[in-house]
Amino acid sequence: MNGTISKQALRRLPFYLEYLKKKQTEGVRNISATTVANDLKLNEVQVRKDLAAVSLTGGKPKTGYVATELIRDLESFLGYDNTKEAVIAGAGKLGQALLAYKEFERYGLDIVAAFDTDESVVDGKRVLPAEKMSDLCSRLKIHIGIICVPPECAQQVCDEMVACGILAIWNFTSVHLSVPSGVLVQYENLAASLAVLSQNLEFEIRDGHIF
Amino acid sequence: MNGTISKQALRRLPFYLEYLKKKQTEGVRNISATTVANDLKLNEVQVRKDLAAVSLTGGKPKTGYVATELIRDLESFLGYDNTKEAVIAGAGKLGQALLAYKEFERYGLDIVAAFDTDESVVDGKRVLPAEKMSDLCSRLKIHIGIICVPPECAQQVCDEMVACGILAIWNFTSVHLSVPSGVLVQYENLAASLAVLSQNLEFEIRDGHIF
DNA sequence: GTCAATTCGATAAATTTTTAACGATTTTGC
DNA sequence: GCAAAATCGTTAAAAATTTATCGAATTGAC
Numbered sequence: 001m002n003g004t005i006s007k008q009a010l011r012r013l014p015f016y017l018e019y020l021k022k023k024q025t026e027g028v029r030n031i032s033a034t035t036v037a038n039d040l041k042l043n044e045v046q047v048r049k050d051l052a053a054v055s056l057t058g059g060k061p062k063t064g065y066v067a068t069e070l071i072r073d074l075e076s077f078l079g080y081d082n083t084k085e086a087v088i089a090g091a092g093k094l095g096q097a098l099l100a101y102k103e104f105e106r107y108g109l110d111i112v113a114a115f116d117t118d119e120s121v122v123d124g125k126r127v128l129p130a131e132k133m134s135d136l137c138s139r140l141k142i143h144i145g146i147i148c149v150p151p152e153c154a155q156q157v158c159d160e161m162v163a164c165g166i167l168a169i170w171n172f173t174s175v176h177l178s179v180p181s182g183v184l185v186q187y188e189n190l191a192a193s194l195a196v197l198s199q200n201l202e203f204e205i206r207d208g209h210i211f
Numbered sequence: 212m213n214g215t216i217s218k219q220a221l222r223r224l225p226f227y228l229e230y231l232k233k234k235q236t237e238g239v240r241n242i243s244a245t246t247v248a249n250d251l252k253l254n255e256v257q258v259r260k261d262l263a264a265v266s267l268t269g270g271k272p273k274t275g276y277v278a279t280e281l282i283r284d285l286e287s288f289l290g291y292d293n294t295k296e297a298v299i300a301g302a303g304k305l306g307q308a309l310l311a312y313k314e315f316e317r318y319g320l321d322i323v324a325a326f327d328t329d330e331s332v333v334d335g336k337r338v339l340p341a342e343k344m345s346d347l348c349s350r351l352k353i354h355i356g357i358i359c360v361p362p363e364c365a366q367q368v369c370d371e372m373v374a375c376g377i378l379a380i381w382n383f384t385s386v387h388l389s390v391p392s393g394v395l396v397q398y399e400n401l402a403a404s405l406a407v408l409s410q411n412l413e414f415e416i417r418d419g420h421i422f
Numbered sequence: 423g424t425c426a427a428t429t430c431g432a433t434a435a436a437t438t439t440t441t442a443a444c445g446a447t448t449t450t451g452c
Numbered sequence: 453g454c455a456a457a458a459t460c461g462t463t464a465a466a467a468a469t470t471t472a473t474c475g476a477a478t479t480g481a482c
Contacts, residue, residue, distance in 0.1 A: 011400070033430080034429065048431075052431070052432095061479080062430085097307070143412065168411070170405070175233070184415060186411075192225045196218060196397060199289075220439090244459075244460080245460095254440065259461075273447080
């Protein structure tokens with residue numbers, strides 16, 4: 001257990017966790033970094049380092065890690081055992097999908113409310129009028145805001161969030177957001193992912209693995 | 212114009228594009244890498260290199276790039292002008308959101324159909340029964356598959372896609388997919404993004420920029 | 423018990439990505 | 453025209469990330 005971890009490594013942790021849980025349901029008790037690496041098609045040393053960074057007990061030569069312990073350590077490191085509250089701005093299709101996304105619960109994220117111009121109900125959760133966002137965030141001391149509004153309003157909504165105490169913003173729009181220092185913006189950019197995907201695809205097709 | 216570009220840089224391109232288009236609507240004709248970097252809070256050299264890698268004409272000292280040309284080059288490089296067809300497996304909330312996501316059109320992605328156990332209609336697009344996926348993908352020579360099914364079925368759906376000629380898979384589930392070499396999997400992992408977000412948030416709170 | 427096989431953890435090398443430094447080029451103002 | 457300011461593109465350095473190497477520790481077979 002190291003405490004610090006690279007950003008890239010951090011992104012891999014949820015993968016390990018998912019994998020380990022699956023293995024556990026299959027009855028696996030011990031698991032080595034080697035096995036994880038082979039199954040997930042990752043470099044062995046990379047996996048070993050990643051796991052070493054989060055595991056409290058470490059692994060044992062020849063046997064590897066105890067699955068239950070490693071899962072616990074991963075969940076703890078990722079903060080899945082310590083629920084954080086968030087709000088969503090924008091209850092269009094994407095906002096609704098996130099609002100209804102059951103997995104967030106497992107990841108320690110509780111979406112307490114969504115806001116939009118039109119009130120409605122999604123999956124049993126109420127969508128409140130946008131004007132109420134500031135008040136609710138301040139009162140409940142919400143620190144995470146998720147932005148799913150149309151690009152034109154993104155910056156304005158962002159400013160509102162910052163004003164009422166939000167410290168981290170998960171931005172699902174494609175626009176850049178200006179925030180004061182001390183506020184985090186994490187971009188979830190479908191266009192960027194798609195770009196990587198199609199570029200690689202083209203590469204594969206052209207450079208001849210296929211055809 | 213270089214042709215090759217790093218994966219990280221590729222992910223930044225859609226950002227530049229979005230930004231440039233916004234600037235253009237504001238009447239900007241020429242724009243420098245310096246300005247882009249300042250506005251997007253990126254390193255100047257990085258932006259300059261990224262743009263140099265895609266721009267055919269290059270920029271001119273003192274004036275920078277011609278906005279229209281740079282936009283065109285970015286779109287061309289990203290393949291937005293050359294539409295690729297894709298199918299979606301799984302028309303739950305997320306699948307529906309993607310199916311209805313208008314922006315994909317601008318990114319050169321055309322989702323021609325979605326498949327699920329229950330037939331339905333989403334946003335004017337038909338959701339077809341899952342059994343028809345293989346046939347349709349083969350006939351239309353679809354190369355991109357988007358997976359939004361529950362994690363338990365992900366691998367099975369993936370295998371089906373591979374079997375009918377899909378070469379690139381955009382995986383919105385949290386499970387690892389095994390594919391033969393020559394098939395690409397791009398993971399879109401909300402859990403991973405969330406992990407990065409909350410880790411950074413915790414960091415900020417603890418290490419005292421805030422409180 | 424000893425030996426071979428496996429895995430860990432650490433240190434070192436290689437690669438990739440980001441950032442800095444600098445000369446060359448073009449515009450603007452005089 | 454000429455000097456100053458701004459920007460480009462290139463080359464070099466720094467930082468981050470990935471991959472390789474190696475000795476030590478543990479298990480299981482003989």
